[in-house]
Amino acid sequence: MTAPDAFLAALADLDLPPEWRVEVAIRPRRRCTGIQVNPGGGVAVLVPPAAAPEQVARFVGNHRRWITEKVDAARRLAPDHAVKEFVDGEEFDLLGRRYRLQLVDGLPASAAQLPLITPDGVLSAQRQRPELVRGAVIGLYQQVGLAWVEREGRQYELDGRIDSLDYVVRDLGRRRWGAYYGPPKHTTTLHWAVFGLPLRLIEYVLVHEQAHATQPPGQAHGPAWQRRLSLWMPDWKQRKAELDEAGRHAWLGDYQPRQPSAQMS
Numbered sequence: 170m171t172a173p174d175a176f177l178a179a180l181a182d183l184d185l186p187p188e189w190r191v192e193v194a195i196r197p198r199r200r201c202t203g204i205q206v207n208p209g210g211g212v213a214v215l216v217p218p219a220a221a222p223e224q225v226a227r228f229v230g231n232h233r234r235w236i237t238e239k240v241d242a243a244r245r246l247a248p249d250h251a252v253k254e255f256v257d258g259e260e261f262d263l264l265g266r267r268y269r270l271q272l273v274d275g276l277p278a279s280a281a282q283l284p285l286i287t288p289d290g291v292l293s294a295q296r297q298r299p300e301l302v303r304g305a306v307i308g309l310y311q312q313v314g315l316a317w318v319e320r321e322g323r324q325y326e327l328d329g330r331i332d333s334l335d336y337v338v339r340d341l342g343r344r345r346w347g348a349y350y351g352p353p354k355h356t357t358t359l360h361w362a363v364f365g366l367p368l369r370l371i372e373y374v375l376v377h378e379q380a381h382a383t384q385p386p387g388q389a390h391g392p393a394w395q396r397r398l399s400l401w402m403p404d405w406k407q408r409k410a411e412l413d414e415a416g417r418h419a420w421l422g423d424y425q426p427r428q429p430s431a432q433m434s
């Protein structure tokens with residue numbers, strides 16, 4: 170059996186792009202060499218124990234174009250969500266506007282509560298541990314988002330003859346932007362993180378769920394639901410595609426405290 174290092178040495182001669190982050194994995198049950206491009210774009214070369222390093226290198230070299238295409242696609246599609254630090258001046262998008270975070274000690278004289286947003290684009294929050302600032306900012310997204318859906322959802326209730334619909338804004342994890350829960354809940358729910366997206370995408374998520382709330386016959390995303398959606402939002406397919414792209418970069422609550430800078434003693 171050949172050690173992975175021998176394969177890596179043979180592959181080094183190919184001068185492969187460093188961003189491929191090529192790894193070699195010996196796979197005892199394999200009969201022939203395989204290549205796997207992982208989510209995010211790393212490349213794993215899967216080799217049977219008896220393979221010769223030169224053979225494996227030739228195989229990889231012959232598949233260079235295929236790997237290039239797969240790595241490009243994997244990098245293009247990989248989620249790349251925003252990570253916040255909760256430091257002064259950091260930018261937050263809320264309902265289509267951009268705010269700069271300003272951490273304050275104590276409540277400003279004019280303010281009833283924190284956090285708050287001002288028309289000139291400041292998001293004030295109490296200075297405290299980052300995870301607590303995070304919770305406060307998410308709470309603000311929920312509060313502002315709920316007021317928005319309750320207001321904007323109304324026109325669809327009227328037009329779609331939806332009776333006594335409830336609204337909730339909360340965390341829906343990393344895969345869903347919205348949900349409609351049928352009777353007895355009869356609730357349109359939006360992820361708080363939706364409100365960090367451009368306004369036209371927030372509208373799409375709301376209208377998508379409101380179309381479910383009309384309880385059209387057939388499958389959840391079937392023809393009747395699509396007809397309703399097209400009536401309310403003729404360009405919904407375009408917005409859905411934009412959401413798929415923008416959603417990969419959206420802030421879902423991730424945060425990383427700023428590392429203290431290195432100091433000489």
Ligand SMILES: [Zn+2]
Pocket residue numbers: 377381389390
């Ligand atoms: Zn749906």
